[in-house]
Amino acid sequence: MERTFLLLAAFIFSSAQCQDTDPSRDPDASLTVCKPDIRDSGVHSAQILELQGLIQEQAQLNQEQAQLNQEQAQQLKALQESTSAAVPRVGFTVALRQPLGPVPIDITVKYPVIISNIGNGYNLTTGIFTARVSGMYYFSYTMRNNLEAGDNVYTKLYAYRDIYDDRMSHNTFSGFLLFPL
Known part of the structure; x- marks a missing residue:
């Protein structure tokens, strides 16, 4: 123009x-x-x-x-x-907020305080996170294998060991879906 x-x-x-x-x-x-x-x-x-x-x-x-x-x-x-x-949202953070152990046998650590539980993958009663979506996940500890739908993730307290925590939530367990596969 x-x-x-x-x-x-x-x-x-x-x-x-x-x-x-x-x-x-x-x-x-x-x-x-x-x-x-x-x-x-x-x-x-x-x-x-x-x-x-x-x-x-x-x-x-x-x-x-x-x-x-x-x-x-x-x-x-x-x-x-x-x-x-199309992108599912999955993630959780739970806290202990109290000392645990020592106990005479290996147990699954049940984090009683849910800070977030998007997608409801963490089970408060069992202390186990169940991946409801196949994908690559990030957890706050190193893991060798990839997760598939239905895989369970949890932390374990070994016999005669203890975990220290208090109201400051120093000991937490977290995970979230990076992307689905």
Whole structure:
């Protein structure tokens, strides 16, 4: 559109007749006055039609670009909605908040305080986290194998050992799904 305007402006000004006003005859006039002379400018109707065609073409391109932008925005929104809805959210953090042990046998540590349990994978009664979604999980301890749906994760207190904790929750057990597989 900018190019069309410049062509049109150059065309109009090149075909103008300019008069320089004499300030001695007219003290208020100190500017050069230009008036287009369409009769003598050599303007052909073909040139005018060409310029009008360029203007219409530019307007059509602008309209098509606006439509493309709107379609892309709708596609992006649909993609964002489908992506966020498809990703399951799984994660938990539990705390002991009291000392445990020593005990004479190996036991599963049952963390009695649930700080968060998104997806309800941690069982407060058993102390076991059950992966309800297959995927790659992160736990706050190192683990050698990948988890599958139905796998159980828990911490164990060995016989005659103890775990110290208090109301400050120094001893916690956490895990969350990084991404599904």
